[in-house]
Amino acid sequence: xxxxxxxxxxxxxxxxxxxxxxxxxxxxxxxxxxxxxxxxxxxxxxxxxxxxxxxxxxxxxxxxxxxxxxxxxxxxxxxxxxxxxxxxxxxxxxxxxxxxxxxxxxxxxxxxxxxxxxxxxxxxxx
Amino acid sequence: xxxxxxxxxxxxxxxxxxxxxxxxxxxxxxxxxxxxxxxxxxxxxxxxxxxxxxxxxxxxxxxxxxxxxxxxxxxxxxxxxxxxxxxxxxxxxxxxxxxxxxxxxxxxxxxxxxxxxxxxxxxxxxxxxxxxxxxxx
Numbered sequence: 192x193x194x195x196x197x198x199x200x201x202x203x204x205x206x207x208x209x210x211x212x213x214x215x216x217x218x219x220x221x222x223x224x225x226x227x228x229x230x231x232x233x234x235x236x237x238x239x240x241x242x243x244x245x246x247x248x249x250x251x252x253x254x255x256x257x258x259x260x261x262x263x264x265x266x267x268x269x270x271x272x273x274x275x276x277x278x279x280x281x282x283x284x285x286x287x288x289x290x291x292x293x294x295x296x297x298x299x300x301x302x303x304x305x306x307x308x309x310x311x312x313x314x315x316x317x
Numbered sequence: 318x319x320x321x322x323x324x325x326x327x328x329x330x331x332x333x334x335x336x337x338x339x340x341x342x343x344x345x346x347x348x349x350x351x352x353x354x355x356x357x358x359x360x361x362x363x364x365x366x367x368x369x370x371x372x373x374x375x376x377x378x379x380x381x382x383x384x385x386x387x388x389x390x391x392x393x394x395x396x397x398x399x400x401x402x403x404x405x406x407x408x409x410x411x412x413x414x415x416x417x418x419x420x421x422x423x424x425x426x427x428x429x430x431x432x433x434x435x436x437x438x439x440x441x442x443x444x445x446x447x448x449x450x451x452x453x454x
Contacts, residue, residue, distance in 0.1 A: 206448065210320035213444060217324040217437040218379035221331025223430045224338075225368040225381055282433045289440050300447045307451075 198306045205299035208236050209292050211263050216292065219268075220285050227277035230285070232268035239263055321448075323378030324441040330371075330380035331434035337383045338366045338427045342420050349415040357405040361413040363389035389414055 193199050212233045219230040233239070270279040341364050351361035369384030391414045399408035 207320070210324070210444065210448075213437075213441055214320040214324035214327065214378065217327040217331075217434075217441060220430075220433045220437045221327045221334070221381040222368070222370055222379070223331070223433060224335075224426070225370055228370055282429065286433065286436065289437060293440050293444060296444050297447055300451060303451055 193307075196306065196310075199303055202299045202303040202306065204240070205236065206296055206303070208233065208239060208263065209296040209299065213289065213292050213296070215265060216285050216288050219280050220282065220289075223278070223280045223282055223285075225278060229273075229277075229279045230268045230270050231265050232288070234264045234266050319376070321441050321445045323373075323376050325438055325445075326373065326376065326378050327380055328434045328438035328441065330382065332431055332438070334368055334381045334383050335427050335431040335434065338368075339424070339431070341366050341386060342424050342427060345415050346417065346420050346424075349413055349417060349420075351413055352401065352410055353403040356403060358403050358411070360393060360403070360411050361415070363391075363413060363415045365389050 194203075215231050215233060219228075222228040271281045271284050273279045345363050348361040352358075353360055365387045366383055367385045367387060368381055371380045371382045372378070373380055393411040393414050395409045396412050397408055398404055398410045401410045404410050
C-alpha cells in the first residue's frame with residue numbers, strides 16, 4: 192500500500208540508490224592501494240529512474256515479462272588522477288562522495304518519515 | 318539493506334588488508350639492521366605487499382585481499398666493518414635493503430587508507446541506523 196504513494200516510493204528508491212552507491216564507494220576506498228583498480232560509481236539517479244523498471248505489458252500468462260534495464264547500472268567513474276600503478280582512487284574524492292551520499296540518504300529517510308507522519312495525521316492519529 | 322551490508326564487509330576487508338600491510342612494514346623496520354651471521358651471508362630482504370581485487374561470490378561485494386607478500390629484489394647496502402661476523406673477504410658487510418624513509422612513507426599511507434575504510438564503515442553504519450530509525454514511531 193505504501194509503495195503506491197509517490198513520495199514514499201521515490202524516497203525509498205533514493206535510499207536504495209544511495210545504499211548501493213555507498214557500497215561502491217566503500218569498495219573503491221578498500222581498493223585505494225590495489226594496482227590497476229579503477230573506481231566505480233552508479234549512473235546518476237535521474238538516469239536510473241528514466242531507464243529502470245519499465246515492464247512490458249502482458250495480456251497473457253504465456254507472454255514474457257520483458258524488462259528494460261533492471262537493477263542499478265554502474266559505470267567506471269572519472270577520477271581526479273591515476274597513480275603510476277594504474278590505480279585511480281583518490282581517497283579525498285571518495286570521502287566527498289561519501290558525505291554527499293550520506294546527506295542525500297538522510298534527506299530521503301527524513302522525507303519518508305515525514306510522509307508517514309502526514310499519513311498518520313490524515314488518519315487522525317497525529 | 319544488502320547493499321549496506323556489503324559496503325560494511327568491503328570496508329572491513331580494506332581495514333584487514335591495510336593492517337596486514339602495517340604488519341609487514343613493521344617487520345621491515347624491526348629488521349632494518351638484521352645482517353647475516355656467517356661471512357658474506359645475505360641479510361634481511363625487505364618484504365613488499367601487493368593487493369588484489371576480489372569479489373565475494375556469496376554477496377557480490379567487492380573486497381580487497383593481500384595477493385602476495387613478495388621480496389624486494391633491490392641491491393643490499395654495503396658497509397665497511399671488517400670485524401663483523403658477516404663481513405666478506407674485503408671487509409664489507411651486506412646490510413638489509415630497508416630504507417626507513419620509504420617505510421615511514423608507506424606506514425603513513427597504510428594508516429591513511431585504514432582511516433578511510435574505518436570512516437566508510439562508520440558512514441555505512443549510520444545509514445543503516447537512519448533506515449532502521451524509520452521503524453521508530
